[in-house]
Amino acid sequence: MLLMTPLDINGMRLANRLVLTAMVTRLSGEDGLVNDDIRERYLRFAKGEVGLIVVEAMAVHSAKSGPLLRLSEDRFVPGLRDLAKAVHDSSPSKIVPQIIHFLKVARSGWRQKITDLSRDDIRLIVAQYAEAAGRARECGFDGVELHMAHAYTQSSFLSRLNLRKDEYGGPLENRMRLMGETVLAVRARIGRDFPLGVRFDAEECVKGGYTVVESREMALRMAQLGVDYVSLSAGGKFEDAVHKPGEPLYPYTGYSGDRCMPSAQYPDGANLYMAEGVKRHLVERGFATPVVATGKIGTSALAEEVLQGGQADLIGMARALLADPDMPKKIREGRERAVVRCVYGNVCKNLDENFRKVTCFLWPKGRLQAPESADREPPRWPEGGAQLVAEPAHGRVTLRWRAASDNEEVYGYEVFRAEGEGTFAHLATSRGAMTSLIDASVVGGRAYRYRLVAFDLGGNRSVQSDVAACAVPMAVAMAP
Amino acid sequence: MLLMTPLDINGMRLANRLVLTAMVTRLSGEDGLVNDDIRERYLRFAKGEVGLIVVEAMAVHSAKSGPLLRLSEDRFVPGLRDLAKAVHDSSPSKIVPQIIHFLKVARSGWRQKITDLSRDDIRLIVAQYAEAAGRARECGFDGVELHMAHAYTQSSFLSRLNLRKDEYGGPLENRMRLMGETVLAVRARIGRDFPLGVRFDAEECVKGGYTVVESREMALRMAQLGVDYVSLSAGGKFEDAVHKPGEPLYPYTGYSGDRCMPSAQYPDGANLYMAEGVKRHLVERGFATPVVATGKIGTSALAEEVLQGGQADLIGMARALLADPDMPKKIREGRERAVVRCVYGNVCKNLDENFRKVTCFLWPKGRLQAPESADREPPRWPEGGAQLVAEPAHGRVTLRWRAASDNEEVYGYEVFRAEGEGTFAHLATSRGAMTSLIDASVVGGRAYRYRLVAFDLGGNRSVQSDVAACAVPMAVAMAP
Numbered sequence: 019m020l021l022m023t024p025l026d027i028n029g030m031r032l033a034n035r036l037v038l039t040a041m042v043t044r045l046s047g048e049d050g051l052v053n054d055d056i057r058e059r060y061l062r063f064a065k066g067e068v069g070l071i072v073v074e075a076m077a078v079h080s081a082k083s084g085p086l087l088r089l090s091e092d093r094f095v096p097g098l099r100d101l102a103k104a105v106h107d108s109s110p111s112k113i114v115p116q117i118i119h120f121l122k123v124a125r126s127g128w129r130q131k132i133t134d135l136s137r138d139d140i141r142l143i144v145a146q147y148a149e150a151a152g153r154a155r156e157c158g159f160d161g162v163e164l165h166m167a168h169a170y171t172q173s174s175f176l177s178r179l180n181l182r183k184d185e186y187g188g189p190l191e192n193r194m195r196l197m198g199e200t201v202l203a204v205r206a207r208i209g210r211d212f213p214l215g216v217r218f219d220a221e222e223c224v225k226g227g228y229t230v231v232e233s234r235e236m237a238l239r240m241a242q243l244g245v246d247y248v249s250l251s252a253g254g255k256f257e258d259a260v261h262k263p264g265e266p267l268y269p270y271t272g273y274s275g276d277r278c279m280p281s282a283q284y285p286d287g288a289n290l291y292m293a294e295g296v297k298r299h300l301v302e303r304g305f306a307t308p309v310v311a312t313g314k315i316g317t318s319a320l321a322e323e324v325l326q327g328g329q330a331d332l333i334g335m336a337r338a339l340l341a342d343p344d345m346p347k348k349i350r351e352g353r354e355r356a357v358v359r360c361v362y363g364n365v366c367k368n369l370d371e372n373f374r375k376v377t378c379f380l381w382p383k384g385r386l387q388a389p390e391s392a393d394r395e396p397p398r399w400p401e402g403g404a405q406l407v408a409e410p411a412h413g414r415v416t417l418r419w420r421a422a423s424d425n426e427e428v429y430g431y432e433v434f435r436a437e438g439e440g441t442f443a444h445l446a447t448s449r450g451a452m453t454s455l456i457d458a459s460v461v462g463g464r465a466y467r468y469r470l471v472a473f474d475l476g477g478n479r480s481v482q483s484d485v486a487a488c489a490v491p492m493a494v495a496m497a498p
Numbered sequence: 499m500l501l502m503t504p505l506d507i508n509g510m511r512l513a514n515r516l517v518l519t520a521m522v523t524r525l526s527g528e529d530g531l532v533n534d535d536i537r538e539r540y541l542r543f544a545k546g547e548v549g550l551i552v553v554e555a556m557a558v559h560s561a562k563s564g565p566l567l568r569l570s571e572d573r574f575v576p577g578l579r580d581l582a583k584a585v586h587d588s589s590p591s592k593i594v595p596q597i598i599h600f601l602k603v604a605r606s607g608w609r610q611k612i613t614d615l616s617r618d619d620i621r622l623i624v625a626q627y628a629e630a631a632g633r634a635r636e637c638g639f640d641g642v643e644l645h646m647a648h649a650y651t652q653s654s655f656l657s658r659l660n661l662r663k664d665e666y667g668g669p670l671e672n673r674m675r676l677m678g679e680t681v682l683a684v685r686a687r688i689g690r691d692f693p694l695g696v697r698f699d700a701e702e703c704v705k706g707g708y709t710v711v712e713s714r715e716m717a718l719r720m721a722q723l724g725v726d727y728v729s730l731s732a733g734g735k736f737e738d739a740v741h742k743p744g745e746p747l748y749p750y751t752g753y754s755g756d757r758c759m760p761s762a763q764y765p766d767g768a769n770l771y772m773a774e775g776v777k778r779h780l781v782e783r784g785f786a787t788p789v790v791a792t793g794k795i796g797t798s799a800l801a802e803e804v805l806q807g808g809q810a811d812l813i814g815m816a817r818a819l820l821a822d823p824d825m826p827k828k829i830r831e832g833r834e835r836a837v838v839r840c841v842y843g844n845v846c847k848n849l850d851e852n853f854r855k856v857t858c859f860l861w862p863k864g865r866l867q868a869p870e871s872a873d874r875e876p877p878r879w880p881e882g883g884a885q886l887v888a889e890p891a892h893g894r895v896t897l898r899w900r901a902a903s904d905n906e907e908v909y910g911y912e913v914f915r916a917e918g919e920g921t922f923a924h925l926a927t928s929r930g931a932m933t934s935l936i937d938a939s940v941v942g943g944r945a946y947r948y949r950l951v952a953f954d955l956g957g958n959r960s961v962q963s964d965v966a967a968c969a970v971p972m973a974v975a976m977a978p
Binding site: 189190191194198227228230231232239242258272273276283284288291295412413414458459460461462463490492493494495496 | 658
């Protein structure tokens with residue numbers, strides 16, 4: 019399996035092709051220092067053996083903000099150095115910080131724009147990226163990733179909505195100027211042999227925004243400038259963000275946020291066509307620069323297909339690894355069946371949007387970190403089985419079942435569904451305490467069969483439950 | 499070429515696989531009657547031999563609106579009957595009207611919502627569709643297409659943003675109820691042997707909207723209900739429309755409007771993945787219902803690729819046929835080189851958004867219809883040639899040339915570009931009076947070559963101009 023083969027990125031040897039892409043945790047304090055919760059969060063990922071951990075965005079400057087890590091001064095180095103060391107001491111995972119510059123946003127809805135920046139401001143941003151990247155190296159990180167995606171300063175320069183009238187705005191070449199200056203300044207500071215990645219939007223997903231037509235050129239320019247990998251995101255912009263009165267405007271709250279973190283309503287790998295377009299362009303121009311594809315890629319099967327098809331070189335996951343940090347390790351051990359699968363319900367995204375600590379809906383209630391257990395004893399159904407029932411009504415099917423029990427704790431139930439005489443496929447997962455689920459994705463005129471497995475904190479699966487069947491009537495049907 | 503082979507749709511034999519999808523013209527009056535401009539517009543398309551003409555949306559009800567055709571009363575039949583007859587008398591093209599129901603919008607920004615509709619209102623809508631479809635048959639049209647796309651009533655029921663609390667809202671099955679009732683009522687009125695198509699969104703492209711995950715089920719339901727073809731659009735919603743003070747809220751003005759009519763900034767065939775997803779689902783379920791794919795498909799090469807690849811059965815074009823209604827005929831005659839190519843600059847879209855008559859930017863200034871000529875004499879460059887120059891500055895290349903002359907009228911200039919030693923490809927087209935063009939799509943660090951051909955109203959091409967070459971500097975480059 020290509021997914022589990024190593025990849026060398028400018029001397030940084032990743033044990034597998036899985037990348038934890040940077041994800042807001044809201045676990046840090048306002049002081050910008052690494053705290054126990056942050057430390058525990060990333061050590062948990064390291065334990066799961068993901069090839070590369072990209073630590074959540076940390077500021078290159080000292081602008082006020084909510085909870086956010088910082089790399090803007092030397093005093094932030096020791097905590098991050100300890101984190102990097104702890105990861106290296108306990109895991110084959112490599113770890114890089116994502117470094118970010120952002121502009122000011124006010125609770126009134128006002129926000130600073132890139133048109134407000136003077137040339138001196140721009141020069142300072144370049145210097146701040148270089149300084150922070152230098153600190154990343156001092157921290158003992160394996161490389162550094164520049165945040166040039168979503169609603170933030172660098173991305174706003176790359177954007178087709180960049181309205182600057184000077185040599186930093188207008189045509190693509192000008193919009194790429196700050197990116198180029200930043201990459202060169204960072205490289206000059208960190209040296210040739212320190213891995214440097216860039217994460218940016220392959221498509222803006224806002225009115226008038228750019229698409230792969232331009233982002234493939236941006237990726238090419240990055241490759242020409244010696245960037246060691248490009249990591250593709252999409253959307254997450256301010257332009258369509260929904261303002262919540264009394265709160266600062268927050269990206270990811272509009273349609274471009276939907277496209278940034280595609281929910282269950284989106285097909286798997288919804289943004290893969292972007293990675294394909296970028297990767298092909300690089301290959302055609304003779305660049306082997308690794309590309310990280312992201313966007314609802316949640317299984318090793320899809321990940322492997324992407325890699326085999328040459329659409330990307332690395333698979334980025336955030337929500338799927340939040341749901342189960344041990345996924346890489348379980349895949350390596352041939353135990354993918356024990357993976358707790360992300361259901362893409364975006365509870366994590368909503369927590370973030372509401373400025374709350376980011377956890378996974380599937381985790382046992384109240385936990386701040388993903389559970390783990392070395393136990394190998396699976397949950398058991400009660401005497402007489404799960405007694406699963408499936409009741410169709412009002413265009414939905416309600417499932418109910420009897421709770422399983424476990425020597426430790428029932429973590430959740432996986433629901434599988436088959437249509438007619440078809441095969442069962444994973445449909446949804448409920449948290450351990452919940453013994454009912456509404457399937458709102460049924461279609462009238464079809465017969466469905468359901469069954470469950472219960473799983474515990476160790477990922478051990480119960481035997482399959484009995485099967486419940488039902489037929490969903492069509493709201494409107496032709497006369498026979 | 500599959501594109502030029504006939505297709506039978508419930509007895510309606512299309513001469514080729516090209517469909518003129520319904521497009522606002524704003525040529526009609528407020529009286530809802532066919533006038534000379536409308537007549538001329540569609541006869542022009544008929545002359546070009548497009549397989550199927552879908553006439554712009556006409557209302558099934560008598561709600562107030564700007565210029566809009568109507569099919570809500572018998573008095574609208576004679577004008578439309580004349581139009582259908584005139585098309586049939588002069589062309590192999592088939593012609594169907596698109597029929598629409600829409601809710602009220604006010605200049606204040608207020609708009610009626612589907613949650614405001616009572617059951618009686620809904621029953622009336624179903625009846626109005628059936629009556630209008632019946633009239634379509636009386637008019638002598640070859641079939642009828644139900645508008646269930648974009649921001650209008652039927653689409654708002656299908657939408658995931660449908661907030662009705664009754665059996666017409668909530669889960670997919672309920673949201674498909676009105677569509678089902680409408681299709682059955684229309685079928686009962688028109689009979690089994692009259693072709694019935696539905697146009698709807700394959701993806702809503704707004705926050706929380708549906709994707710192919712649901713639209714493939716909608717298409718399947720339509721097929722099950724005996725719909726004879728499905729025509730796929732995307733976006734065009736009210737939810738992200740930009741309100742222009744003093745004007746009624748107009749869809750297509752937000753991001754979902756961009757995705758509905760992808761501009762030059764989008765890759766060709768930007769929405770094809772949607773058609774592919776829908777078509778595959780139908781085929782897997784045993785339905786051969788023809789699918790019309792749309793969205794920046796502008797050449798026979800791409801169209802043929804889509805058909806050969808089985809992603810769709812018919813190719814819908816609006817802007818490309820507006821630019822040159824004779825495209826189908828020219829392809830049939832092996833003269834595709836004489837096609838005036840759409841540049842996807844969306845001037846037509848902007849005219850519509852500004853409530854002005856819709857014409858093509860490329861047409862000679864002041865014309866209300868696409869030009870034509872039987873002349874076969876090509877334009878000629880002046881003594882000494884075009885003397886094309888290409889000057890790079892500020893991340894753009896400005897092209898200037900000397901005007902060609904023609905015995906009738908120079909229609910425009912096609913600009914071709916090659917990168918480095920590569921081959922020339924069509925880049926842009928300028929209108930006849932314009933002898934300069936700015937290429938804002940260049941990338942620094944590359945050498946470009948340009949050349950032109952002039953073309954006249956008959957589509958005759960001049961000899962190629964001389965070649966102008968230039969190199970565009972990188973804004974920021976690595977030290978050598």
